[in-house]
Amino acid sequence: MQPFEYANPTTVKEAVGLLGNKWDEAAVLAGGTDLISLMKDYVYSPKRLVNIKNIKELGGIRADKAGLRIGAAATIDELAESPLVAKNFPSLAQAARGVTSPQIRNMGTVGGDLCQRPRCWYYRDGQGLLASPGGRSLVTNGENKYHAILGNGGPAKFVSASSLGPALIALGATLTLQSSSGSRKVAADKFFVTPSAEGSREIALLPNELLTEILVPMGGTKNATYEVRQKEALDWPLATASVALKMSGSTVSSARVVLGHVAPMPWAATQADQFLAGKSLTEAVAEDAAKAALSNATPLSQNAYKVQLARVAVKRALMAAAGARG
Amino acid sequence: MSSKKDPDVSKKPRSAFSRRGFLGGVGVGGGVLGSGLLSPVAEAAPASGPAAVPITLKINGKTQNLTLEPRVTLLDALRNHLDLTGAKRVCDRGTCGACTVILNGRVVYSCTVLAIDAQGKEIQTIEGIAPAGKLHPVSAAFVQHDAQQCGYCTPGFVMAAKGYLDRHAPKSIEDVEKGLGGNLCRCGTYVGVRQAVLEASREMKGGRNA
Numbered sequence: 001m002q003p004f005e006y007a008n009p010t011t012v013k014e015a016v017g018l019l020g021n022k023w024d025e026a027a028v029l030a031g032g033t034d035l036i037s038l039m040k041d042y043v044y045s046p047k048r049l050v051n052i053k054n055i056k057e058l059g060g061i062r063a064d065k066a067g068l069r070i071g072a073a074a075t076i077d078e079l080a081e082s083p084l085v086a087k088n089f090p091s092l093a094q095a096a097r098g099v100t101s102p103q104i105r106n107m108g109t110v111g112g113d114l115c116q117r118p119r120c121w122y123y124r125d126g127q128g129l130l131a132s133p134g135g136r137s138l139v140t141n142g143e144n145k146y147h148a149i150l151g152n153g154g155p156a157k158f159v160s161a162s163s164l165g166p167a168l169i170a171l172g173a174t175l176t177l178q179s180s181s182g183s184r185k186v187a188a189d190k191f192f193v194t195p196s197a198e199g200s201r202e203i204a205l206l207p208n209e210l211l212t213e214i215l216v217p218m219g220g221t222k223n224a225t226y227e228v229r230q231k232e233a234l235d236w237p238l239a240t241a242s243v244a245l246k247m248s249g250s251t252v253s254s255a256r257v258v259l260g261h262v263a264p265m266p267w268a269a270t271q272a273d274q275f276l277a278g279k280s281l282t283e284a285v286a287e288d289a290a291k292a293a294l295s296n297a298t299p300l301s302q303n304a305y306k307v308q309l310a311r312v313a314v315k316r317a318l319m320a321a322a323g324a325r326g
Numbered sequence: 327m328s329s330k331k332d333p334d335v336s337k338k339p340r341s342a343f344s345r346r347g348f349l350g351g352v353g354v355g356g357g358v359l360g361s362g363l364l365s366p367v368a369e370a371a372p373a374s375g376p377a378a379v380p381i382t383l384k385i386n387g388k389t390q391n392l393t394l395e396p397r398v399t400l401l402d403a404l405r406n407h408l409d410l411t412g413a414k415r416v417c418d419r420g421t422c423g424a425c426t427v428i429l430n431g432r433v434v435y436s437c438t439v440l441a442i443d444a445q446g447k448e449i450q451t452i453e454g455i456a457p458a459g460k461l462h463p464v465s466a467a468f469v470q471h472d473a474q475q476c477g478y479c480t481p482g483f484v485m486a487a488k489g490y491l492d493r494h495a496p497k498s499i500e501d502v503e504k505g506l507g508g509n510l511c512r513c514g515t516y517v518g519v520r521q522a523v524l525e526a527s528r529e530m531k532g533g534r535n536a
Contacts, residue, residue: 003376006396006442018373029443036399036438037419048373049396051443077432101508102490103423106432107439233507234421 001036002045010054012212016180018050019208023201026050028210030073031107034116043126044117058111058212061085067217072111072210077102079110079164089216091223091242091321095167098227101234111211113164114175114191115203118264119236120147120158128198130155145302146238149310151263152298156194159261160202165192166242166260167225168214169268176213177205183212189258192265202264221246224320227260228309237261239306241269241293241313243321245281252276257293257318262310269293272314281322283315290314332405332415374442381442385410386454396442401425403441404451412452412481423509424482426489427451433489433508452481455488463529464488467522475513483509487523491530499524 006029009015020026027046029035030053038044052058058073061082068084079085080096099105099113117123122131122138131138132155139147139157147157165188173188191204205211221244227237240260246253255276259267272293279285290311297307375396383390383403392407401418404410404427413436414424420438427436428450456462461469464487474480483506490496490505502520511519 001397003395003397005373005375006440007373029440032438032440032443033420033435036440039397040418049440053443101423102486102505103426103433103435103508104420107434232503233510234423 001039002042004039004046005048006051007048008051008054010056012055012057012178012210013180015050015052015055016178016208016210018048019179019210020048021208023207025207028052028111028115030109030112031075031104033104033108034112038117038124041124041126043124052210063088063218067215070110070214070216072212072214073109075106076108076110076113076164077105080105088218089167089171089223091167091170091225091244091317092164092216094225095163095227095240095242098225098229098237098240099163100229100232100236104234110164110214114162114168114214115205115211116161118158118202119161123158129158129195129202130198131157132198140300143302144300145305147300147303148263149297149299149303149306150259150267150294151194151265152300154194154196155198156196156202156264157300158202158264160192160263160265161236161261162192162266163237163240163260165266166240166258167223168216169266170242170244170256170258171216171221171223172219172244172256173214173216175211176215177209178212179206179209188214189266189268194264219244219246222321224317226313226317226320228313239310239313241310241317243314243317245276245318245321250280252279252281255289257289257314259293259310259313262297262306269314271295276318281318283319286315286318286322287311289318332402379442382445383441383449384447385449386451387448392441394441396440398441399437400427400439400441400444400449401436403444404436410451410453413485414478414481416478421510422479422482423486424479426482426485426509428485428489428492431489431492433486435508450485452485455484462488464491464523464526467526467529468519471518471522471525473515473518473522475511475515479509479511479513479515483511483519487519487526491523491527496524496527 007018026048029049029051059071061070076096076099086093148159168188175186175191223244225242227240229237242258244256255273257269257272272289275289275292293314378393378395381392381394416422416424418437420435425437430447464484486509496502499520502523
């Protein structure tokens with residue numbers, strides 16, 4: 001790990017004053033579960049770390065008229081254990097519980113889950129986010145069994161590592177990003193982006209901004225998350241689906257189906273949304289919705305198996321949501 | 327103590343500046359202010375480092391004063407500066423659990439916590455869970471159930487199990503599997519570990535005796 005300067009602000013105002021205009025000037029240190037490892041591997045060597053764990057206003061989970069407010073520095077464990085979250089947003093609680101290992105849930109934060117870098121092994125080996133040294137994709141020509149099956153037509157082939165992103169998008173959450181010159185709100189589905197050039201990031205956050213809060217509107221939806229994973233112990237899922245359904249009696253009036261770990265960003269499966277609207281949710285309908293969700297899949301040489309896993313995730317998330325309380 | 331230090335097994339930087347060059351360029355004592363590299367630090371939130379700074383840790387109830395660079399992890403502070411070598415450095419990337427310690431009552435990977443970040447918190451290590459000459463119920467159950475082979479993962483497993491049982495009362499092997507999902511044993515002693523944890527749970531009367 002390169003040496004760095006450590007700052008320990010106690011207010012958001014102080015914290016954003018310590019950030020830089022370039023990524024290598026300063027990095028936000030929350031749980032550190034991802035950042036410290038990236039720094040040990042010299043994949044990322046910021047000159048300053050800004051610890052945000054001592055900023056009280058960034059912690060906690062509470063509800064008000066606008067919805068559920070999650071502080072960016074609330075831990076994954078707080079989210080997983082929150083009765084407020086479990087009652088209103090089972091999809092979010094399920095996604096949080098899916099973040100494996102008690103140690104990671106205790107240390108890792110909600111903001112950190114959204115801002116963590118991809119797990120692509122070429123990226124982690126220092127080959128760049130797009131893993132294309134000299135313009136030749138290491139992913140396309142190499143080991144790609146865990147890479148993207150959707151949205152992989154451009155140079156980005158990695159998958160978004162966020163566990164909470166799909167649920168937050170399906171639930172229509174809004175993120176607050178603060179800089180020293182003000183704050184802006186970004187819809188969760190606009191926060192994640194697919195980078196087209198090396199050096200750009202997979203999230204809309206700028207180097208001088210701090211993610212401070214996630215607001216989840218009380219939408220009265222039936223919602224659920226289902227993960228398909230290789231093992232219970234520490235790992236990221238192979239494919240996930242988060243769904244949120246607005247119901248009119250037993251009919252789906254509108255649906256949001258968002259896939260995780262299958263594309264460079266959480267993947268809004270709009271074909272499934274359209275297919276579900278106006279239908280009664282049966283197992284057969286859920287299966288057809290899952291097929292629609294993956295209709296545009298373009299697997300790489302080693303990951304066609306993920307298409308079926310993602311279909312299973314969609315179908316099971318839909319069936320779970322149908323059984324869940326709204 | 328230098329002979330005990332863990333080697334730096336991490337890769338050398340490819341193109342990043344060398345540590346010597348970095349420190350030379352910004353001035354060791356004066357931090358980076360005025361170097362032109364960073365925006366000025368707000369007065370109310372002074373920054374520390376990159377040179378070594380005084381760090382105070384409370385470990386197993388005892389206050390320890392150290393002088394460490396901000397980049398030193400809690401694990402390396404324990405092992406290389408305090409001779410508390412129970413927590414093991416194995417993956418050093420927050421995955422295997424061999425470095426597990428309890429921080430303010432919660433299990434964490436000490437390899438991904440900065441020592442400077444652990445200040446003001448209660449740190450409990452394997453060395454501090456039982457009085458000298460006595461075994462903690464979890465350790466005793468590990469012996470009873472032969473829950474180790476090479477033993478390298480054992481201190482991490484014991485701490486993970488203690489942290490888990492302090493907060494939960496497992497009803498089944500499946501509960502234990504989930505509760506210890508953050509620790510790996512490459513010898514494959516999981517069956518013994520899970521039985522040990524279930525037994526320790528009965529001994530600890532369903533937890534909550536931190």
